[in-house]
Amino acid sequence: MSPMSSDAQQFQEWQEFQQWKQLQQQHSSGDLPHEKENVILTASTVRGSLIGMAQAQVSANLTNADGTGIKAQPISFVVTSTNQEFGRATTDSNGDANLDSGSNISDPQLMASAAFSGYTAVYHGNATYNPAKARGKYIVGLG
Template identity: 45%
Template sequence: MTTTWQSNDTDQQLEDLRKQVEILKLQQQLQQLQGNQNGQGGQQFNNAPVHKENVQLTCYTVKGTVLGQAQAQLKATLLDSDGVGVQGASIVFVVSNTRREIGRGTTNGQGDAVAGTGSNILDPTIMLSGVGSGVTAIFNGNKQYLPAEARGTVEPSIG
């Protein structure tokens, strides 16, 4: 009896076995990931996309005093996409051209943030800079809402 050995058949069988092993590894990885998504141990993956809502930020015209100690009353309103005020959001007010902070406030139940510049503007040239470029209200966003900026104007008054 004679046995014929064909190397091509053996090479093909070996390649087929390698492919089957690779498929089994991939199936195990898939099962592990599916188990993780169902809370069954292992490292957790949250594949749910993060969806943040748009907001509308309005910065109002500011009336500022430029003689003596420069000061102004700053106001902005932050609304969600349904037009409802966003409460508890931090709003930063800056001079538009220099981005220098001049006030900060937290929104109330109507979404209004008010900040007096008080002693933040010891240098009247900062107020004059604001007269030229305006004031910008900045909401940096949070876990629920996207960031937003709005620009207002500064109207100077004397005294």
């Protein structure tokens, strides 16, 4: 073994030690990225009306794995078949997000698509929580 390869090996070991030391410092200071928490998102089956202005109250519920509501999180509501967003709502202290779809779906074709395919509640996640989706259904009546 030549002295050059020994020096190179020592240098590599020193670099690995420095990296290990840096990781230990990050770990002790809490700088390491933490694993995001999984969430449970559910969407309701809602009854809608086609008389007058088409309308329905769509809703979703966002909880952690223990079933505790997660508040102040944005939920997007999209038509399942077209993936077109028709509104957003923010969760309350129980994790509930509610939206009057009638005031947001004024296009008759979009309402027909939503009535046929349902809607999807979408939570995009954040630094703490993983994203989630849940599908809801419309039951459309005439009155």
